[in-house]
Amino acid sequence: MGTLFSAQSIDKDFRYLIGDLDNLSSSECRFYRLSEIVLKNRGKCIQRKQHHDVGQSVRRPGQFNSNELDDGCNHSNKEAVYHNIQGSGCSLDTNGEENIMDRCATDVNVQACRNCEVESLYKVLPLNKPLYTTQTYVQWYSSITYEIAFSKCRTSKRTIYFQPINSFPDFIQNFELRIGDHIYSLFGLIRTFAEYFFWGMDVQVLPSINIQELGWNITTRVHPKTGKQQYLVSDFYSKLRSVMPKNGYCIMGITWTDLYPKEELNFVLGEASGAHKSGVFSFGRFEPKSYNPEMSSDIFEIDEKILWRLLKVMSHEVCHIFGLNHCEYFLCAMNESTSLHEAMSQPLFLCPVCLRKLQTVCKFDLIQRFQILETFLSQLNRSWYIPEIARSIEWLQKCLCFFKEIDVENSEGYAE
Template identity: 40%
Template sequence: MGSAFSLPHTHRLLIGDLSTLPEQEQKLFNLSKYVLDLKNEKIGTVSPDLSIKIVALDEKKSDEIEQKKCAESHVTINSVDVSCNAIDLETSDNENLNDVISLFYLLVTNKPYYFSQTFSQWKSFTDFSILLPLMCCQGEKRKIYIQPVDSFPSFITEAEFNINSYGGSFDFFGLLKAMMDIYFEGMTVNLLPNIDVMQSKWKIKSRLHHKTQKKQYFVQDFYKSLQKSMPSDGRCIMGISWTDLYPTEKLNFVLGEANYGTMSGIFCFGRYEPKFYDPDTHRDITEINGKLMWRILKVLTHETCHLFGLQHCWYFQCAMNESNSMQEAASQPIFLCPVCLRKLQHTCGFDVLSRYKKMLPFLRDISEIYPIPEFLHSVKWLKKCIEFIESSANVT
């Protein structure tokens, strides 16, 4: 490969050895080097050729000028977790696409690059975790299982979605499977029959939420039960529940969790977040709208990525950013940053450009069903990313 892709040692730790990848892929992954070159960057700085924008603030800085720049860049500063909502969802479709969307929004914190999970850290962790199964002659497992848990309302089970780009009409769980097929291309995704917790031998602790008086399951009780129900050829299993989950007795709600030790996880989407619950204004979910669909696809892919060993990301605005609320989770992209994408690509073995080209018409069809800003922006982002990968520009 050309010298443009010769990486210093620190960048190899961050992103891994790119020498065996096609140059088009190397160019995209090599954008991650900007994580290492932030000493003099300012909030709002843009690299127009590479579509990198600096959007987050060092946690120790708080002067009014920096705060104003953050506001202009649509950045939300959290005292505990540096996060951002840098997507300009109000921009007109008629504006030049290259001026509207940056490929990646770079997070700036006062932490060293290795504070977040580098590729080398991820690879060492996952290589060790799969060593024992291989030594036991079980071979590499490449199937993801989706496990619906308990019943779902009729507007979920009777829903149909016309996704022409992916073969026609899908029911709700078929749509989720199709999304997972594309997102984790190279793996096989299978949908398991619904399981009734009460009728099964699963021992899942439950309680009534103190405000909503709705049933909640203790999330950690699902891990081993899901692991036991996973077929022997499964790499991981993700449960989907309409019933709320809670992580500890002191905490009131969790959207979803994944446990790498058991290769299992579960998430729920049946009600709005209990901590915002107001009995005078609250209404239960009675239909699948765009906001709900976006939330479901976001959480499903995020939690499954955890089962591939990916930890929360502090490098870019990324699908693997940590979130502490539904609103925060919904503000984050559904796409992985270069560092996290490299980890998933290394495991699944997909061609990045081919994957994005399959994802584009799929999300375009969904955006026609639910034309909300999140899906419309995702379609624009994919177009720009594909254009960048296919362009002749070099990253040096």
């Protein structure tokens, strides 16, 4: 019996997944070809599922087989979340508590694998459903074709705006951090990171606004468990759009007040609307689901957890404005999360499938973007060590080494 997926079908699906690479450099093409493993592992997962369906034992939720982890066919569920791809490799987290496996990129089995390049940079998620049910590059491009065509006529719309909303505590306003030769305010630090993350776009922070003075009719409530005021996040979309400068590509609100997505739900870190080109995120106190009145208290300083949360949530939500849906291919900055812990344990950076979409809009050089991000985050970590940032730097360095190896191979091939 033949295989389910031929080389021809994989190549056809690959173009559907990642788009046309003809106008990219050979190094960039090689990088994006890493995402082929998604299609190969889809075949493995479907074959594995068929094998189980004919009488094999069924795994209990949260129970994993290490052999399956090694071959890349990982069966994820809500009780087991993969995270931490940066740095030394990938971890398996059960209920957000016990880390039962640490896969190092230098593992002998991984190095021996044909897919070792992928395994050292990205952890593939199981794609055991039809490709068309997830957001491929072609689907994403089709959804924003008009926007891309319009932007070619209005090339001035290349600015991402951040809009602080209402007041912030004094320790937010007075925050300063020296990084290299520069002293950054908190919002200045967010702006600089966003400028590097969305390389090719201009990024600006607008003066703070007061929604009461502007007469914005934002739905509010007091959460019954925390006793804290919350804003309905979707009420901000059209209001923020109305104050975005004419040269704005999008606008992202920043608020200290907690947010909620709908009446029956507790809390959301942030949300964004691609249609409105706007969104809002909060980095205040705590998540109601984990709130304990005897142990929880308001934040009185910016610590490493808050700074990490700011960078993670901001970049994730702005990517939504760029049209990116939640990623189901790799461990990725665009993975969906159901808790604060899960969101904060996910990677800071995009997988090849999502990165290709962002590159199309921002038009950045892939290697240059990795270089400036690595330089900036390294300077940040010398000023203020943050473990998650350190792992992100290690991952960026792996990517840059990947490109260096390609350059060496290309030069050796030319010499021959």
